[in-house]
Amino acid sequence: MLFADLFFLFLFLPLCLTAYFSSKNVKWRNLVLIVFSLVFYAWGEPFYVLLLILSVVINYLLGRVIGSPSASQTKKKAAVLGAVITDLALLGVFKYSGFLVENLNLILPVDLPVPAIRLPIGISFYTFQAISYVVDVYWERTEMQKSFWKFLLYISMFPQLIAGPIVRYTDIAAEIDERHASVDDIYAGMIRVICGLAKKVVIANSLSTVVEGIFAGPMTLLAAWTGAAVFALQVYFDFSGYSDFAIGLGRIFGFHFNENFNYPFVSTTIGEFWQRWHISLGSFFRDYLLMIPIFGKRRGYLNLFIVWFCTGLWHGASWNFILWGVYFGLFILAESLIGKKKLKRVPRPLMHIYTKLVLIVGFGIFYFEDIGALGTFFGGLVGVGGLYNKLTMNVIVNNCFLIAAAILLSLPVLSYLRRKLPAESRTLVICESVCCVVLLFLSATMLVNATNNPFLYFRW
Amino acid sequence: MTREAVIEKLNEIFRDVFDDESIEVTDEMTAEDIEDWDSLTHLTMISEVESAFGMRFKMKDISTMKNVGEMIAIICASTN
Numbered sequence: 178m179l180f181a182d183l184f185f186l187f188l189f190l191p192l193c194l195t196a197y198f199s200s201k202n203v204k205w206r207n208l209v210l211i212v213f214s215l216v217f218y219a220w221g222e223p224f225y226v227l228l229l230i231l232s233v234v235i236n237y238l239l240g241r242v243i244g245s246p247s248a249s250q251t252k253k254k255a256a257v258l259g260a261v262i263t264d265l266a267l268l269g270v271f272k273y274s275g276f277l278v279e280n281l282n283l284i285l286p287v288d289l290p291v292p293a294i295r296l297p298i299g300i301s302f303y304t305f306q307a308i309s310y311v312v313d314v315y316w317e318r319t320e321m322q323k324s325f326w327k328f329l330l331y332i333s334m335f336p337q338l339i340a341g342p343i344v345r346y347t348d349i350a351a352e353i354d355e356r357h358a359s360v361d362d363i364y365a366g367m368i369r370v371i372c373g374l375a376k377k378v379v380i381a382n383s384l385s386t387v388v389e390g391i392f393a394g395p396m397t398l399l400a401a402w403t404g405a406a407v408f409a410l411q412v413y414f415d416f417s418g419y420s421d422f423a424i425g426l427g428r429i430f431g432f433h434f435n436e437n438f439n440y441p442f443v444s445t446t447i448g449e450f451w452q453r454w455h456i457s458l459g460s461f462f463r464d465y466l467l468m469i470p471i472f473g474k475r476r477g478y479l480n481l482f483i484v485w486f487c488t489g490l491w492h493g494a495s496w497n498f499i500l501w502g503v504y505f506g507l508f509i510l511a512e513s514l515i516g517k518k519k520l521k522r523v524p525r526p527l528m529h530i531y532t533k534l535v536l537i538v539g540f541g542i543f544y545f546e547d548i549g550a551l552g553t554f555f556g557g558l559v560g561v562g563g564l565y566n567k568l569t570m571n572v573i574v575n576n577c578f579l580i581a582a583a584i585l586l587s588l589p590v591l592s593y594l595r596r597k598l599p600a601e602s603r604t605l606v607i608c609e610s611v612c613c614v615v616l617l618f619l620s621a622t623m624l625v626n627a628t629n630n631p632f633l634y635f636r637w
Numbered sequence: 638m639t640r641e642a643v644i645e646k647l648n649e650i651f652r653d654v655f656d657d658e659s660i661e662v663t664d665e666m667t668a669e670d671i672e673d674w675d676s677l678t679h680l681t682m683i684s685e686v687e688s689a690f691g692m693r694f695k696m697k698d699i700s701t702m703k704n705v706g707e708m709i710a711i712i713c714a715s716t717n
Contacts, residue, residue, distance in 0.1 A: 316697040463676050468699045481677060513677040516656055
């Protein structure tokens, strides 16, 4: 089941909220969340829901060993290694085995059958949550979870299950036991949910049609640059919309998830962009992978390379994603070698131009999975396919207001305006509520007529 | 090695890695206080500290130390 779906919005969610808020205490509320989460997942993955539960059982049991006060250090170490290896193996089998075999067939004189395994939705997110839990228990950052049901809730909670953010156990451990959603929480959560929905349905889906329109024509200089730029905006609205939805829903239930996006397009360096874009993934790799002395004694640039290789690979089992990750890694390495102090001396407009150009090319790499098409895109970027053509011009001109609005909303314009207004103003609350009702109505109407409602994360 | 000697040596490493001669490490110092301290320079700094003191941080230590003071404590504990 997906969020941007009429069945979810007007049947599943109201039922869930009713059951949740009519339950008396946190124990029953947790149970309601577990049941609804498993139904939510099983709706789309009736078979793979068993894989999810298997993953929860394994990580729960090994977590108990790792966190047990009586277990020896060797036993704990074996258990944490066992858990991480099992998690990565499950991810490897279900996400990467096809890709691996295809590449083996290419480089070795063998012809292995390519396994036709469909990727279980959300596996990349829940596997990383499980890894963060077992490692944090091993590092004694948190106590183990003794209750299987509470651990199941942590992994399976439907707001963040299929498209993130990657929630750390340490961030919500206390709220699993005891939480309270105030009226303010519920109000803020609902606003967040509706904004997220509108970002996805009203903006991202419309941008998606524009991107398809631009890339349907010949790959001219104009098509390559604007197509990739609009695609960057589309992914931002789609993904941050999903994150808003997850964070908002969490808030309604009394959970406080960390932010996953922080206006990434205001960044003046690529390093800053990655501190503002998909924050939960970047911080996962920073905390659990960057500092591991993988080869030999010294930690160094190889670690950085591995982190960005994995960041790319995480986004999909395809070479263009790996290239995409390593591409960003190279700019981050270059920026770090130059140093923030020297970069600060460069005029800001220049840094903005540099960052936006790098990002646009980056999102082009992200878009074109087919290496041949990616080659054509690179050609287009330098004008091999001509400067522009009428078809592309038409698409851009016809959608110029949409694109302009998307650019404006991707920058912190609204939050700037909000800060300028008095915080407790009644007019503001009324305005906000009216806007949200309109947005909800608009989103629902657009969903009814939806011809283009892609789910971008089926590769994650 | 005394705490003072550790701090002395850390000052040298920090000034070199973070490219700022004015750095004086303090217990409360964190990445927020030094401009060039990002995850990559952190990596370099950890490696430099390890080779300068002939010790190895555990993954757990690296990921859980909250400020320079905790790092000094770990270095002191492992060199004495």
